Every structure is written in C-alpha cells, then in structure tokens.
Amino acid sequence: MTLMHSRNAIHYAPDGLENFPDPSVPETMTSPLENPEAEDRKDVLKRICARTRVDVEQRSQIMSLKEITARAAEVETPTRGFGQALQVLTADRQVGLIAEIKKASPSAGVLRPDYNPVEIAQSYEAAGATCLSILTEGSCFHGSTDDIRAVREACRLPILRKDFILDPWQVHESRLIGADCILLIMAALDETQAADLISIARGLDMDVLVEVHNEEELNKALALDTSLIGINNRNLSTLKTDIQTTIDLAPLVPPDKLVVSESGIKTQDDMLKVGAVGASAVLVGESLLREEDPGLAARKLLGFV
Template sequence: MSDQLARILDAKREEVTVRSARTPLADLRRLAEAMPKPRSLASALLPGRFSHAEPASPPVRLIAEIKRASPSKGPLRPDLNPAAYAKAYARGGAAALSVLTDGPFFCGSLDDLKAARDAVTLPVLRKDFTVSEYQIYEARAAGADAILLIVRAVTEAFLRDALALCEALSLDALTEVHDERELEAALRCGARIVGVNNRDLTTFQTFLETSLRLRAHIPEDRIMVAESGIRSRSDIERLAAAGIFNFLVGESLVRASNPENAVRHLIQPFSGEAVKNADNQRA
C-alpha cells in the first residue's frame, strides 16, 4: 500500500468516527433502509457488452466522473457545479455517474452526490474510500445507487461483508482491483462489477496494459469496468478491441471545455473495422 493511500485511509477512519458520533449507526441504518429502491448500475453497464442485436448502437458505456481535485493532480475544476455536469454528461450519453465525496483529498461531499443525482435519472456511484459499514449505510441514505470498494484498502473479510451488505440494501458495488492477486480476492468474495484501475498507486502513473492483462481473467458473468488513464477515443478503441466496453472516465471530462461533447466523442459508434475487431475478440 502506498504512503498516500495509507494517509487517505487513516484520515477516512477518523472521519467515520466523527460522523458516527454525530449520527449514530442505528439512526443511519433506519434512514438507509427507508430509501426508495436504487437505480441499477449493473443494468446500465450490461449493454456495454458487444451485441449483434444492436449493431447501430455504440457498445461503449461510460461512467462519467464528477470531481473537483485529486491528490496527484491538485485542483481540476474547483468551481465545478455537480448538477450542471451531471446534466451535461447525461445529454452526452453517459450510462452512469461517479461522484467523488471525499473532502480532504478530492474536495468533494455527499452534497455533490445529492445534487448530481437529483439532476438526472442515471445511476450514481459514490466514489470514496469505504472502510466501514457506516459509509455504506451513509451512501444509501444519501441516495447513492452504488459504492466503490477498493480491494487494496480493506481486508478480504470486510470486502465479503461489505458486498453482502450492499446486496441487502440493493446497492451495486464497483469492486476495484489493481493486479491479479486483488482480482482473485474480489472474485472469491463475489464481486459482480469489477473495476480495473490502471493507476499504479505507488508511482501514480497509468498503464492501459493493466486492463488488457486482467481482461482475460475476468469471467463472462461479471461486468468489467476499465478505470484511470482513459483520455482519448483511441484509448477507448484500443481497450474495446480487447473486449472491454465499460469505462470510468474523470479527469479528461472534468477538464474539457464542453463535457457534453467530450462524452459524446468517447462513446461514438465504432467504424466497421473497429466493430469487426471487437467482435473477433469477443468470439
């Protein structure tokens, strides 16, 4: 685990302690269990698998991210309006949203998530560092449709329990892995949506080869999402040629002068040759 990740997780545990003192777990659980049924992230991503049934439709499904900053890049869009970006992403054709809710390191909040979700009908992922069941109930009480679980950040026992709790609350979980060992743990624990993070958490460099390498080890009955380092249409086409059709993209969209057009550009239909290559990979 990198020093940066360790610092974030330590801060997150302290944050959970403070928040749970303000709103006890029992109260939060009641709020979460009283929420309407979430929107399905899994259903939004399943069409991302290439199908001859819809040859004119873009096989790409994009989780478009809303974030103001990151520890590695600093401020990205400090004045970001979550509702406006959510609407722009939806108009551009995004399948779902990801909203950073960490405050100290990403300048986000649960209010950002609420504002984004209220603005659109897309499923919304709470992207944060989940280290406690408290945060899972908190996410559902705030209206999140899915949460992020990072294999490297938790024990396997916690991951298994967290996935079970998500199922009980009808929440989807994007379970994030960085290598083969973490992927094996995610699959053992029953992860249905597997996010492959292309970012090396030690150097913070990104390598699309990580997704390309792990793709072959993810069963067909699971949903794969490629994360980090996806900046251009050529990146999308390279990964799609390997049978990867679901993507989480943040920085390039947040920095774009026109986020709606940026989304539309990434998910545009493939050319005949690109479709043929993707089909060959899926055969």
C-alpha cells in the same frame, strides 16, 4: 466492441420519498487540502484511509450506526440499476461511459475551480454517458455527499459513490444520500471486510464495483459476491496510468463478471483497446474535466462528434 449509447433502453422507476436523499446525514468533517497534488505520493492511499476512518468516527458520534442502519432500511425509493445499465451494454457488445465528477485529485490537483457538479452531470447525461461516478472524499478530491444529493435530483443516470468505503456506517450512508452503487478498493480491504460490506450493500439493493490494481487483488475480488470488477490503470505508488493494466487483467475475468476500465482513458482509441479485451465500460474523469466543456469532451470520447 462498438462505441454506442443505449441509455434509452433503460427505464428507471421514479423517486418516491420526499426526504430522499436524506438531508439529515452529517456531512464530512474532513477539510480539503489546498494543493492535493503536493501530498507525498508514498502511501497516499493509507493516509486517505486514515483520514476517512477519523471522519467516520466523528460523524458516527452524531448519527450512530444503529440509527443510520435503521434509516437506510426504511428507504423505499428504488435504486437506478447501475449494474443493469452496464449489463445492457454488454449484451449489445457496446462500451459504455461512466463519466466522473470531481473537483480535484491527488494526481492532478484542482481540476475545476468553478466546480458545479449538477451542470457537469447534466452535460454528461446529454452527451450519452451510461452512468455517473461522483467523488465524495473531502481531503484530496474536495468532494461532498451533497454532490450526490444534488446530482440525483437533477439527473436520471445511475450513480456510483466513488470514495474510500471502509466501514458499514458508510454503506448505509451511501444508500441514504442516493448512491446506486459503491466502490470497494481491494488495496484498502481484506477479503472478509470486503465480503461484509458487499453483503450490507446488496441488502440495501446497491451494486458494488470492486476495484483491483493487479492479479493478486483480482483473484481475491473474483471470489466475492459481486459481478462488477473495476480494473484501475493507475499505479498507486507513482499515480501514473497505463491502460496495459486492463489489457493484461481483463482476459482473466470470467464472462459472468463485468469489467470496468478505470483511469488513463483519454481517447476513443483507448476505449476500443480496452473494449477489445472485454471491458464493458470505462470510467473517465480527469481527461473530461480538464476541458472547458466536459459534456462535449464526453461526446468526442464516445465518437459522437
């Protein structure tokens, strides 16, 4: 696959509602960890999921599942076609960039003390990114749903809400804050839970990127009603990355699915390697956000500089 940009091939419908994204959805109550990288790496996923469940429980006391479901069902503003944007790339045998926006992570700590998600998003869009990924988890990633709201107003690219989606409440919330796609992590869900969440998301016209880390999770994901498969190159136990994970797993994905290689992509050569085994796009954050100018780093990754 070649590294080219096809953003101009996609034409997005204009946003239509004054109150979309919905400003009334309660913000996360999870406090950010001062040094997220200092957290014990053993069972880090389990601890983040536990905090997420508590946070959802607290916020659903403010806005009930019944209310948030009704609000999400009333949204008329169309989603921006996250999967469609990747499908265009696949048809042209191109590898796209899903550029990530986050302030911190449990593997790297605080990446950008001067974090400005809107400026980062605009620099990515100008650089030629196909889509955006925005972290909204509060404790380890210092994220906020307000980041998606703000970026959607300032940028036209489709947005993946990258978080630990475990509950139907969060799926409806994702639509209300302006996400076009949600992430489901197979390491945190069983098949029934994942299928139920996908059904809700599809009913709200959102795409779903299902993330896997090994062949067992991949086999479960392939049985689900989604065409987007994310292969995470990060080992959940050590938090180390190795793109060999994508090289091993991507050939096992049938051609009617789209593969996104996540984590550990640092160079254009890395993009070419995962593209050669079938990845339609790469999801990259840390290597871009560590640079003074993330947009320039994205252009270099895409081969435009």
